[in-house]
Amino acid sequence: MKYKDFLRKDKMPHIWCPGCGHGMVLSSFLRALAKREYHPDKVAVISGIGCSSRASGYLNFNTLHTTHGRAIPFATGIKMAKPELKVVVLTGDGDSAAIGGNHLIHAARRNIELTVIVFNNNIYGMTSGQYSPLTPHMRLATTAPYGNIDYPFDLVKLAEGAGASFVARGATAQPRHLEKIIGQGLDHNGFSLIEVITQCPTYFGRKNRMGSAVDMLQWQRDNTSTTGKEGKIPLGIFVQEERPEYCANYHHLVKTVAEGKGSE
Amino acid sequence: MSKRLIQGNEACVEGALAAGARFFAGYPITPSTEIAELMAEKLPALGGVFMQMEDEIASIAAIIGASIAGTKAMTATSGPGFSLMQENLGFAAMTEVPIVVVNVTRGGPSTGTPTKPSQGDFMQARWGCHGDHPIIVLAPSSVQEVYNLTITAFNMSEKYMVPVVLLYDEVVGHLREGVELKGTAEIINRDFPLVPPENYRPYATGDGLIPKLAPFGSGYRYHMSGLSHDETGFPTGNPATIENLVVRLQDKIEKNRQDIIKYKAIDVEDAEVIFLAYGSPLRSALQVQKQARARGEKVGLIQLLTLWPFPHELLTETFARNNADFIIPELSLGQLADEASKSVPRDKITRVNRNDGALITPAQLEQALKGVR
Ligand SMILES: Cc1ncc(C[n+]2csc(CCOP(=O)(O)OP(=O)(O)O)c2C)c(N)n1
Ligand code: SF4
Numbered sequence: 001m002k003y004k005d006f007l008r009k010d011k012m013p014h015i016w017c018p019g020c021g022h023g024m025v026l027s028s029f030l031r032a033l034a035k036r037e038y039h040p041d042k043v044a045v046i047s048g049i050g051c052s053s054r055a056s057g058y059l060n061f062n063t064l065h066t067t068h069g070r071a072i073p074f075a076t077g078i079k080m081a082k083p084e085l086k087v088v089v090l091t092g093d094g095d096s097a098a099i100g101g102n103h104l105i106h107a108a109r110r111n112i113e114l115t116v117i118v119f120n121n122n123i124y125g126m127t128s129g130q131y132s133p134l135t136p137h138m139r140l141a142t143t144a145p146y147g148n149i150d151y152p153f154d155l156v157k158l159a160e161g162a163g164a165s166f167v168a169r170g171a172t173a174q175p176r177h178l179e180k181i182i183g184q185g186l187d188h189n190g191f192s193l194i195e196v197i198t199q200c201p202t203y204f205g206r207k208n209r210m211g212s213a214v215d216m217l218q219w220q221r222d223n224t225s226t227t228g229k230e231g232k233i234p235l236g237i238f239v240q241e242e243r244p245e246y247c248a249n250y251h252h253l254v255k256t257v258a259e260g261k262g263s264e
Numbered sequence: 265m266s267k268r269l270i271q272g273n274e275a276c277v278e279g280a281l282a283a284g285a286r287f288f289a290g291y292p293i294t295p296s297t298e299i300a301e302l303m304a305e306k307l308p309a310l311g312g313v314f315m316q317m318e319d320e321i322a323s324i325a326a327i328i329g330a331s332i333a334g335t336k337a338m339t340a341t342s343g344p345g346f347s348l349m350q351e352n353l354g355f356a357a358m359t360e361v362p363i364v365v366v367n368v369t370r371g372g373p374s375t376g377t378p379t380k381p382s383q384g385d386f387m388q389a390r391w392g393c394h395g396d397h398p399i400i401v402l403a404p405s406s407v408q409e410v411y412n413l414t415i416t417a418f419n420m421s422e423k424y425m426v427p428v429v430l431l432y433d434e435v436v437g438h439l440r441e442g443v444e445l446k447g448t449a450e451i452i453n454r455d456f457p458l459v460p461p462e463n464y465r466p467y468a469t470g471d472g473l474i475p476k477l478a479p480f481g482s483g484y485r486y487h488m489s490g491l492s493h494d495e496t497g498f499p500t501g502n503p504a505t506i507e508n509l510v511v512r513l514q515d516k517i518e519k520n521r522q523d524i525i526k527y528k529a530i531d532v533e534d535a536e537v538i539f540l541a542y543g544s545p546l547r548s549a550l551q552v553q554k555q556a557r558a559r560g561e562k563v564g565l566i567q568l569l570t571l572w573p574f575p576h577e578l579l580t581e582t583f584a585r586n587n588a589d590f591i592i593p594e595l596s597l598g599q600l601a602d603e604a605s606k607s608v609p610r611d612k613i614t615r616v617n618r619n620d621g622a623l624i625t626p627a628q629l630e631q632a633l634k635g636v637r
């Protein structure tokens with residue numbers, strides 16, 4: 001299948017601003033998916049609330065646009081009820097790391113097979129530019145007019161610490177690399193988190209005088225590294241481990257109970 | 265069939281399993297915890313899913329997800345957890361996903377009195393979520409009724425594609441009584457779409473009011489959103505489409521009031537005084553009503569089984585016919601009495617309220633009866 005076949009073309013045009021990186025994340029995801037054998041009927045895409053979370057509506061799968069921060073527990077219910085579905089969560093930095101942070105760490109801890117793609121634009125785009133838990137220290141936002149005194153999460157370390165068995169970071173400036181790591185996340189049998197650095201020229205870019213979308217992509221190229229260069233934001237796969245997956249563990253428990261063994 | 269001596273919360277679990285529930289997600293909270301514990305024990309043997317989630321928000325989200333995937337699902341909680349669930353309860357109402365939420369009520373506000381009964385969630389069960397939204401609230405008063413109404417809750421949620429709240433207080437939840445676990449109760453399952461996937465519009469209800477939502481993964485691909493949406497499920501800003509949606513969501517319940525509203529009327533025809541009650545206060549009211557009749561006094565009783573939609577037509581008709589005085593005992597400052605006063609004049613209502621965690625006693629109700637007569 002071509003990735004364009006996965007789009008609901010009748011639902012276009014999309015709501016994103018010109019230059020927004022969210023569409024670029026989406027196309028990397030769809031290209032990765034197109035290289036794999038999933039039947040669209042067996043793919044469920046769950047999102048929360050935010051500009052990024054609007055992505056689900058444009059996709060010709062089983063799509064669910066939930067409440068702010070809660071995509072992961074909705075996805076957990078779907079996955080546990082129908083483990084044969086490929087369940088993907090599309091979420092923003094605010095959606096996943098602020099209001100939904102608790103759900104994120106618990107899903108990682110369980111190691112349930114969900115592919116969680118975080119569209120990290122370092123800002124609340126949908127509500128017009130307030131700081132998020134991933135806004136860097138002393139950057140500007142509408143609610144940080146004098147600079148953000150909070151320190152951001154390192155989402156990669158957070159997910160790793162919480163027990164995620166696949167953790168990666170990509171960037172919209174590196175679409176081929178991004179497609180590759182999303183693909184490996186999709187192939188992973190366990191909880192996978194892929195943080196994607198993306199640009200919001202309208203709010204984060206404008207507030208912080210970062211220029212156009214093209215300038216912001218150049219900023220990404222200058223400040224990230226896929227080879228672990230000193231002082232750069234590392235991109236790549238940081239955790240990739242085979243560990244017992246939650247649905248499989250549950251299935252095993254059901255079998256054990258059915259055989260009347262109980263716990264051993 | 266022989267009766268089994270079980271607790272209210274256990275009857276709830278038995279009812280849910282009999283109704284076909286195969287998914288439970290929850291977070292422990294007194295006085296509902298036995299439901300989670302029993303589900304954890306029983307569901308795996310049935311091939312069902314039990315999950316203890318990180319909080320009540322995740323619990324209700326997970327059961328909505330499970331129901332979207334086609335599995336009948338339930339959660340159980342009490343006041344503080346019920347408060348946390350409100351946003352996603354509204355999501356289920358908006359997206360028309362059937363779920364059952366059990367609220368075993370305890371004293372509030374806040375952490376309140378965890379181990380004591382209360383009926384202070386009467387209004388929250390109806391109006392806890394923001395926005396006009398459809399919901400059904402059922403209220404058992406005995407262990408047998410917990411069993412029966414849990415099945416009814418699932419049936420109504422599947423029939424009307426709406427969240428159903430089962431509300432009963434701590435005393436009913438922890439009471440032990442003999443219960444007949446009927447294997448023959450009618451079980452309703454949601455309708456599957458009649459059109460092929462290529463013509464499917466999930467929220468097109470045709471001449472009816474209730475959508476046929478295909479389970480995710482069944483070959484019908486569509487979008488579901490808590491945003492105001494059109495028949496395809498996709499967000500819309502069209503004023504007429506939004507208006508139609510909000511009105512239809514209300515109408516699918518309002519136009520089926522006769523089917524949804526359940527109650528029991530005892531000796532009401534000639535009654536000059538009528539007790540109106542549900543939950544543990546009902547049990548004292550039943551006793552007092554019976555004794556009064558035995559003394560020859562014209563006293564009747566209406567027991568509400570459906571709290572919402574509220575049976576105003578029943579109260580209006582009864583009052584018009586009998587011009588009776590109503591005694592309304594409840595474990596709150598008077599939420600039920602306030603609602604009833606839309607149909608019965610305030611000066612014809614005697615309120616008996618208790619908020620100290622103790623039960624309303626028959627003696628209290630005898631006294632109220634004397635006051636009226
Ligand atoms: C419970 C709740 N609180 C607040 C909001 C308002 N809100 C909508 S989107 C959003 C932030 C989204 O930010 P992010 O997840 O980073 O997505 P982005 O728009 O940047 O892609 C907020 C605060 C809401 N919809 N629901
Ligand atoms: S506000 Fe920012 S995140 Fe939202 S669509 Fe516009 S550019 Fe993208």
Ligand SMILES: [Mg+2]
Pocket residue numbers: 050092093094119120121122123124125132
């Ligand atoms: Mg953001």
